[in-house]
Amino acid sequence: MADRTGDNGKPPAEELPLLQVKDLKTYFFTRRGIVKAVDGVSLTVRRGEIRGVVGESGCGKSMTAMSILQLVDKPGRIVSGEVWFKGENLLARSRREMTAIRGKQIAVIFQEPKSSLNPVLKVSTQLLEVLKVHQDVGRLPRTEEAVKMLKEVGIPDPERRIHNYPHELSGGMAQRVMIAMGMACAPDLLIADEPTTALDVTIQAQVLDLIRTLRNERGMAVMLITHAMGVVAEMADVVTVMYAGTAVEEAPTLNLFDEPLHPYTRGLIASIPVMGQRKERLEVIPGRVPNLIDMPPGCRFAPRCRARVEHGLEKCTVEEPPMIEARPGHLVRCWLYEGDQR
Amino acid sequence: MAGYLLRRLTLAIPVLLGILFVTFSLARLLPGDPCHSALGEKATPEICAAFNERYGLNDPIPEQFRIYLRDVLRGDLGNSIKFGRPVTELMVERLPVTLELSFFAMTFAVLIGIPLGIVSAYYHNSAIDVGTMIWANIGVSMPVFWLGLMLSYLFGVALKDTPFWLPPTGRLTAGRIIEPFYQAWGLDVDGSALTLPGFIANINTLNALLVRDWAGFWDALKHMILPAMALGTIPLSIIARMTRSSLLEVLGLNYVRTARAKGVHELSVVVRHGLRNALLPVVTIIGLSLGSLMSGAVLTETVFGLSGVGRILYDSITGRDYTVVQGFTLVIAVMFVFINLIVDTLYAYLDPRIRLE
Numbered sequence: 066m067a068d069r070t071g072d073n074g075k076p077p078a079e080e081l082p083l084l085q086v087k088d089l090k091t092y093f094f095t096r097r098g099i100v101k102a103v104d105g106v107s108l109t110v111r112r113g114e115i116r117g118v119v120g121e122s123g124c125g126k127s128m129t130a131m132s133i134l135q136l137v138d139k140p141g142r143i144v145s146g147e148v149w150f151k152g153e154n155l156l157a158r159s160r161r162e163m164t165a166i167r168g169k170q171i172a173v174i175f176q177e178p179k180s181s182l183n184p185v186l187k188v189s190t191q192l193l194e195v196l197k198v199h200q201d202v203g204r205l206p207r208t209e210e211a212v213k214m215l216k217e218v219g220i221p222d223p224e225r226r227i228h229n230y231p232h233e234l235s236g237g238m239a240q241r242v243m244i245a246m247g248m249a250c251a252p253d254l255l256i257a258d259e260p261t262t263a264l265d266v267t268i269q270a271q272v273l274d275l276i277r278t279l280r281n282e283r284g285m286a287v288m289l290i291t292h293a294m295g296v297v298a299e300m301a302d303v304v305t306v307m308y309a310g311t312a313v314e315e316a317p318t319l320n321l322f323d324e325p326l327h328p329y330t331r332g333l334i335a336s337i338p339v340m341g342q343r344k345e346r347l348e349v350i351p352g353r354v355p356n357l358i359d360m361p362p363g364c365r366f367a368p369r370c371r372a373r374v375e376h377g378l379e380k381c382t383v384e385e386p387p388m389i390e391a392r393p394g395h396l397v398r399c400w401l402y403e404g405d406q407r
Numbered sequence: 408m409a410g411y412l413l414r415r416l417t418l419a420i421p422v423l424l425g426i427l428f429v430t431f432s433l434a435r436l437l438p439g440d441p442c443h444s445a446l447g448e449k450a451t452p453e454i455c456a457a458f459n460e461r462y463g464l465n466d467p468i469p470e471q472f473r474i475y476l477r478d479v480l481r482g483d484l485g486n487s488i489k490f491g492r493p494v495t496e497l498m499v500e501r502l503p504v505t506l507e508l509s510f511f512a513m514t515f516a517v518l519i520g521i522p523l524g525i526v527s528a529y530y531h532n533s534a535i536d537v538g539t540m541i542w543a544n545i546g547v548s549m550p551v552f553w554l555g556l557m558l559s560y561l562f563g564v565a566l567k568d569t570p571f572w573l574p575p576t577g578r579l580t581a582g583r584i585i586e587p588f589y590q591a592w593g594l595d596v597d598g599s600a601l602t603l604p605g606f607i608a609n610i611n612t613l614n615a616l617l618v619r620d621w622a623g624f625w626d627a628l629k630h631m632i633l634p635a636m637a638l639g640t641i642p643l644s645i646i647a648r649m650t651r652s653s654l655l656e657v658l659g660l661n662y663v664r665t666a667r668a669k670g671v672h673e674l675s676v677v678v679r680h681g682l683r684n685a686l687l688p689v690v691t692i693i694g695l696s697l698g699s700l701m702s703g704a705v706l707t708e709t710v711f712g713l714s715g716v717g718r719i720l721y722d723s724i725t726g727r728d729y730t731v732v733q734g735f736t737l738v739i740a741v742m743f744v745f746i747n748l749i750v751d752t753l754y755a756y757l758d759p760r761i762r763l764e
Contacts, residue, residue, distance in 0.1 A: 168670030180661040195669050230759040
């Protein structure tokens with residue numbers, strides 16, 4: 066079940082994707098200039114699939130998620146783009162309508178679960194709040210429902226745990242509570258924003274397992290945001306690689322790891338240490354992520370790109386490449402593949 | 408929770424002992440001589456010797472302290488040298504005035520300060536926010552006596568013969584008497600001695616409520632409005648600024664984002680998730696302000712012709728009326744300890760992490 070990647074195109078091509086983000090731009094208007102945190106991101110999530118979104122810190126992956134939910138704080142603003150969810154453009158929804166969608170149809174879990182829970186409210190209060198805000202008025206959720214929710218995410222002794230405060234939980238336990246909260250209304254899409262970054266390695270595996278199991282049982286789609294290639298390899302059906310505010314490569318997971326096309330993706334994969342292999346130094350990508358206020362013209366990765374130099378490409382510093390379908394189902398934003406386009 | 412409170416209570420005991428020691432010592436260390444200030448500059452050494460003998464001022468200091476402790480525990484704070492009456496009697500008269508004034512000042516400050524802070528934080532950096540904060544800054548720097556004078560001029564003189572007129576002085580309109588509730592209820596109480604009913608009966612508004620004298624209540628309340636506003640303006644400004652900055656900080660935290668992501672309505676996010684966490688530092692400030700109200704009360708009581716603790720303390724210090732200074736300082740300090748105890752309890756109620764500590 067985890068491996069749905071090979072049979073790309075298994076769902077009929079006409080089927081409407083659950084989530085379709087088109088050319089999304091979210092800018093932050095600061096005194097020092099306009100920070101283009103998300104600058105033309107497009108991605109789709111199909112029903113039931115785990116979509117990995119990978120990239121280093123500050124590449125705009127979390128901000129893409131926040132933009133989908135319209136939870137971008139000032140001075141940030143969604144400048145343009147479309148977010149189609151179940152056939153409706155969310156950006157055209159009112160604030161009130163978005164409040165009804167959040168937590169019910171699209172749920173989120175965050176990095177640092179312990180600080181994501183309110184320190185002064187009991188676990189049960191926070192769990193039941195989701196039901197309270199999304200169910201018909203007049204029906205008060207009962208404590209047993211909170212117990213049931215905790216049981217489903219595998220928290221031992223849930224009858225006792227619901228009376229705990231967040232500071233009495235471990236990090237892994239807190240993330241399970243967050244997941245339980247996210248699952249409360251059986252959402253169609255779960256956005257997991259670095260769900261394991263703050264956790265111990267063993268707990269990481271457990272939490273990822275839980276997310277996969279829940280996906281398999283309930284058939285919800287997951288948008289898994291992470292900076293760890295390993296997590297993506299293990300979890301995702303399809304991957305979007307982001308760099309400096311935009312998507313640079315998109316492919317089924319197996320294809321991506323078999324044959325990474327974008328020089329940035331190659332660099333990322335090469336920088337993963339491999340067990341049993343002795344190396345003097347790990348591979349690094351030279352240079353730094355460009356300043357999001359003052360983006361270089363042309364390809365954003367060009368200043369750091371070895372392939373550009375090796376192939377003597379000059380177009381890169383002048384014109385930004387479009388997404389090119391270099392292999393079937395494998396998209397890449399790089400001039401190297403201009404000729405490969407079908 | 409119970410264990411936490413018990414620990415706090417136990418900690419209050421050494422503090423109270425310390426207070427007793429300090430109030431006792433301070434009175435002895437003050438320059439000047441009680442005999443001359445009580446009997447006048449012309450008192451002869453012989454008369455003074457007799458005076459000192461009579462009031463035990465010739466005893467060794469430790470012996471004086473022992474007697475002092477014993478008397479305090481019996482509820483005897485000595486007699487005022489100047490008034491020739493027991494200090495406790497003065498307390499029953501004066502303390503209710505200041506308590507009533509402080510209560511209304513604090514209510515005014517909290518009921519207006521906290522909502523102002525919330526609105527400012529919610530409309531962060533808007534005209535409302537900037538305007539409110541400018542006023543808060545002005546309020547904080549306003550001298551109490553000046554504000555008091557301006558208020559009594561505005562409401563007491565300039566607005567005379569309009570419905571907005573408010574009495575600029577005193578506690579009740581001349582000639583109005585509110586029957587003490589213990590008389591109305593037929594209780595046998597000596598109103599001037601140190602008793603709880605006597606004390607309560609001197610809180611005019613509360614007493615009027617107890618005997619259902621609505622006209623009296625309204626009259627007493629009207630007399631409290633101006634002094635309470637004058638005294639409450641500084642704490643109001645501090646509370647508003649504190650609520651704003653604390654709430655702004657909390658609203659940027661992860662769990663507030665979680666609440667929004669859950670689909671909680673914005674108002675509920677601010678009040679349920681934001682405010683409760685943001686109130687912790689505000690509660691501290693309120694506790695501290697209650698203490699500083701005492702010093703503000705001296706000026707306010709003078710401006711508005713109220714005979715409360717502030718006035719009598721001032722008169723007694725200048726007149727070297729040791730026992731009165733000692734007695735009132737002690738009571739104020741004890742009140743401070745209990746205010747802190749209440750603040751600690753509120754803390755534990757607001758934040759479960761503190762209960763563990």
